[in-house]
Each structure stands twice: as C-alpha cells, then as structure tokens.
Amino acid sequence: MTPIEAAAAAPAADFWGQLYVFVLASFIGLGVIRRVSRLLHTPLMSITNAISAIAVVGSIIVTGADYPRPIRVLGAIALFASMTNIVSGFLITDRMLKMFKTDTRPGEGGRS
Amino acid sequence: MIHGLVQLAYIVATGLFVFALHWMNTPATARRGVFAGVGGMALAIAATWAQPEVVHHLWIILALAAGVAVGVPLSRVPLTAVPQRTALSHAFGGLAAGLVGTAKYYLWLGEGPENLTVFRMIAIIVEIILGFLTFTGSLMAAGKLQEVKWVPQRPVTYPLQNVTNLALLGIAVVVGVALVLSPTAAWAPAVFPVIIVLALAFGVLLIIPIGGADMPTVIAILNAYAGLSAVAMGFVLDNKLLITAGALDGSSGLILAVIMCKAMNRSFANVLFGAFGQVQQAKASGEEKVYKSESIEGAGQVLEQASQVVIIPGYGMAVAQAQHKVRELYDQLKKRGIGVKFAIHPVAGRMPGHMNVLLAEADIPYTDLVEMDEINADMPQTDVALVVGANDVVNPAARTEKTSPIYGMPIIDADKARTVFAIKRSKNPGFAGIDNELYFSDKTWMLFGDAKNVIGDLVKQLSGGSGLH
Numbered sequence: 001m002t003p004i005e006a007a008a009a010a011p012a013a014d015f016w017g018q019l020y021v022f023v024l025a026s027f028i029g030l031g032v033i034r035r036v037s038r039l040l041h042t043p044l045m046s047i048t049n050a051i052s053a054i055a056v057v058g059s060i061i062v063t064g065a066d067y068p069r070p071i072r073v074l075g076a077i078a079l080f081a082s083m084t085n086i087v088s089g090f091l092i093t094d095r096m097l098k099m100f101k102t103d104t105r106p107g108e109g110g111r112s
Numbered sequence: 113m114i115h116g117l118v119q120l121a122y123i124v125a126t127g128l129f130v131f132a133l134h135w136m137n138t139p140a141t142a143r144r145g146v147f148a149g150v151g152g153m154a155l156a157i158a159a160t161w162a163q164p165e166v167v168h169h170l171w172i173i174l175a176l177a178a179g180v181a182v183g184v185p186l187s188r189v190p191l192t193a194v195p196q197r198t199a200l201s202h203a204f205g206g207l208a209a210g211l212v213g214t215a216k217y218y219l220w221l222g223e224g225p226e227n228l229t230v231f232r233m234i235a236i237i238v239e240i241i242l243g244f245l246t247f248t249g250s251l252m253a254a255g256k257l258q259e260v261k262w263v264p265q266r267p268v269t270y271p272l273q274n275v276t277n278l279a280l281l282g283i284a285v286v287v288g289v290a291l292v293l294s295p296t297a298a299w300a301p302a303v304f305p306v307i308i309v310l311a312l313a314f315g316v317l318l319i320i321p322i323g324g325a326d327m328p329t330v331i332a333i334l335n336a337y338a339g340l341s342a343v344a345m346g347f348v349l350d351n352k353l354l355i356t357a358g359a360l361d362g363s364s365g366l367i368l369a370v371i372m373c374k375a376m377n378r379s380f381a382n383v384l385f386g387a388f389g390q391v392q393q394a395k396a397s398g399e400e401k402v403y404k405s406e407s408i409e410g411a412g413q414v415l416e417q418a419s420q421v422v423i424i425p426g427y428g429m430a431v432a433q434a435q436h437k438v439r440e441l442y443d444q445l446k447k448r449g450i451g452v453k454f455a456i457h458p459v460a461g462r463m464p465g466h467m468n469v470l471l472a473e474a475d476i477p478y479t480d481l482v483e484m485d486e487i488n489a490d491m492p493q494t495d496v497a498l499v500v501g502a503n504d505v506v507n508p509a510a511r512t513e514k515t516s517p518i519y520g521m522p523i524i525d526a527d528k529a530r531t532v533f534a535i536k537r538s539k540n541p542g543f544a545g546i547d548n549e550l551y552f553s554d555k556t557w558m559l560f561g562d563a564k565n566v567i568g569d570l571v572k573q574l575s576g577g578s579g580l581h
Binding site for chain 1: 125129130132133134136137138139142143145146149150152153156157160161163165166167168169171172174175176178179180182183184186187188189191194197198201202204205207208209211212214215216218219222223231331332335338339342343345346347348349350351352353354355356357358359360361362363364365366367368371456458463464465466468469472473475477478479481483
C-alpha cells in the first residue's frame, strides 16, 4: 500500500468507527434521558448544555497547538464560548437542583 | 503513552457523563449528577491540555478565565430568566462548533489538504451549517424571550416565507456539496464564508416567525442542533468523546422536543414552519361574552371552604414573579388542612420544566407538583381550580373547537373542577391570541389584576380571617 492509499484508507476506517460510536451513544442517550424526571427538564437542559460544551476539548487543541495565528484566534473564541457554557451550565444546574426539596423549611407552614 | 492515557481519560469522562444524566432520573440523586458531570469535564480538559501538541498556554488560560468571568454571572440570573440563559448557551455552543469547523478547514487547506477527505468535508460543512444557524437562531430566541426591544416578540410572517427559508438552506447545501467535491479548488477558500453567511441568515429567519407559546419546543430543537453540531465536530476532529457527549445532548434535545410537540399535539414541521401567529387573528372576533369577576373576599371564602385545591400555574406567574406569593397561599391553605396540588402542563412557561423550577425556588415540595396526566384524574373531585397566569393549557376549545389553532392539544381539565378562579392581568386573550371558553363558564370567576398582587391579597384575606393574630 502506498502512503497515499494508506492516507485515503485510514479516514474511511475511522468513519465507520465514529459512526458506530455515534449511533450507540445516541441509543444510550435516548434510553437514559427517557427516564429523567419530568420535574427536572429545565436542569436537564442546562446540564446537557454544559456537557455538550465538551467542544472545549477541540477548542483547546486549536487554540494551543502551533497553528497560524488567525486559526488560533478562532479557537480562542470557541474556547471562551465553551468555557462559558461549562461554568454557567453546571453552576445553574446545581443552583436549581438545590431548590428541589421534599419537605418545606422547618418551622414554617405549621403543617400537621 | 500519553496518547493512551488521554484516551483512557476520555473513556472515563464519557462514563461520568452518562452517569450524570442517569442520576437526573430523580431529584434525590440529581445533584450527584452535577458532580459527575463536573468531574468528567475536568478530566477531559486536563487530559486534552496535557497533550504534547498543545504548546501555547497563555491564550488557553486567558480564554478559560474569560469563560469563567462570563459564565459565573450567567449562572446567577433570576430563575424567570432561565429560558433566555438556556437559549444563549445554545448560541455559544453553536458558535464554538462553527468556529472550530472554520478553523480546521482553513488550517488543513493551508497545511495538509490531504486531510480534507470527502467524509471530513461533509462533517465540516454539517458542523458549520448547524453551528452557525444554532448561533443566530438561539440568539434570536434569547432576544425574544428577554423581550429585547429590536427583536419582534410576535411572530413575523411574510409571503413565501418558508420557500425563502428553504431556498436559502438549499443554496447553502449546494455550495456545501460543491466544497465537498473540490475542497482545495482555487475558489474554495472564498466560497466557504458564503456558507457561513447563509447559515447565519437561515438561523435568524427560522426563528423570526415563531411565537412565545412555541418557545419550549424551539428551545428543545435548538438544544438538539447544538448537540449535533458537537457530534459533527467530533467527526471532524476524530474525537469520540465529542461524538458521545454531543450525541447525549442531541438525544436529550430530541426527546424534549418530542415531549413538547406531543403536549401541543403538533408536529416538528408545524412548529418550525407553521407560524402559529398567523392562524390566530382569524378567530379574534365573535359575539360579546361576559366575564364574571369575583372579589378577593369572596374568593377567600370559597377557598376556605374547599378541601381540595389545584393551582394551575402558567407563564403569567413567571412574568409577575408570583411564585413566592403562591407559596404563601399554599401555606395558608395547608394550615387549614386543605389539600393543595400544582398541575403542571408540559408546555406551561417558556421552556421544558419551567414551572417546576420556579415553584421549587419558592420552596414548594416537588411531591406536590403533579403532571397533567395524573392530575386530570383528580380534577372532578377538586373543589377549586386556581389558574395563575395560564391560558391555553386550560382552554377547553382544545377539546371541542375543531377550528381552533390549539385543537387536539391535551389540556389540564380545570373546567371539571367545581369552581374555577382565574387570575388574569387583563381581558386580552393569551399569548396564542385565542379566546378561552373557560373564562365564560358558569363556574368560573375571574380575579383581574397582577398575579402577585391578587395572590398577595388572597393571602392577607386568609391570614386575617384565620384567627391567628
């Protein structure tokens, strides 16, 4: 196999592997998320938001590798956007989840 | 060696993300999910950063610091503003995907055209179209939700709207195919931005005709798009962690969108291309009907006599910030031994689960928040249904009126309760612009005014007459 052929064949092999992962991950996602409590749909949205900000991984490479400056600028903006989502997504999810209680504050309401 | 460790870290991170979502299945374990998510994310960031090809650290630190600086305040918005915050974060997600796709294309064009295989190019085109349309679409949605001045709140429609939009997308796809076929042609670097511009424009045009009542569905769809753009980025970068996390986000958005659509008895296509706002004007006229309004004193007395009260909150409660007053009313009623439940319609509010979060904020136990399907069985035994700023979700026209735009939408059967009190800001129709038969029913009494004030007065009335001084 010449190097050119190898280069052409390698991505094709990757392609099927990636598609495989995508399909299986989607099934896991559908299965897990179907069981999420309806009470928590808003926090669910904010936590999945934070998780999909895993784009941070791609952005770090593009920002930090030895690439031409304009490319790295794009990467840095993407990194900023992803990090914003990670921080605000996880923090607000936790803030919302803390509010879900079975019982009310002690000493209030006077329920019997 | 380092490569193997990075992959191992990615696998662990993937597992943590799946657990994070798994633990969201009940409020009791949900916070554990956040810790799992943060752990997975920290691991993924550390592993990526540790790779030898990352040599410039200053920019990374600056960008991360800026992200923290903006992210922290964004996480402290009032809970009524959570829908727009969510839309904004979809915009950021889309932007990141679009920019990385663009960066990678130009990088490979300059330094390794052999990387621009057909498959990679397809992934890049999908990534930038989805990414940039999610960016502007979500910004528009956030603008509408935040009621920004220059973003039209009401659906904007014009002739041939759908044709125009689809044509625009069609052009983007055609240009994309051309780029896939010859990614390194002399014209390619100049044509690439055309797709970006088209995607940006398409995002705006897609959201302009959408009204507030459809926002829960639209936010969910944009969520799915943001996830899918991350998946496409994973394909471009050959990164399975990105593919998995993006797929989790995408399926979450998809499931939520399906739930929202079912709760409105509409299809995706109908939400995106139906321009809800158009249909409504047709039905605005009709015979004059009379509301019966009730005084606070009268309503208080009826509430005191009740043994089972169901409160039906809607977006009006969020607008009036009335959730804390609702909580006081809840306490007053509970103190008298009256059963109080909240009936939650899936599309009440402006995003999935919006009402639950607001009521939880007001310290109402989540065990008293009941889904529509469950509460409807109890409605005939309910003495008082108190509608707080909800409209379309209790409109019986959805059951009977074949010509109504909301016909077929499942509703909360407020009209089956013995007495209905409806708090309403004004005599105007609700967001969908449809008259509500419920308000003219024999057993319905209107309490006109701001939801917060009306409920505050009710609380005063009840606490005054309770013998507690």
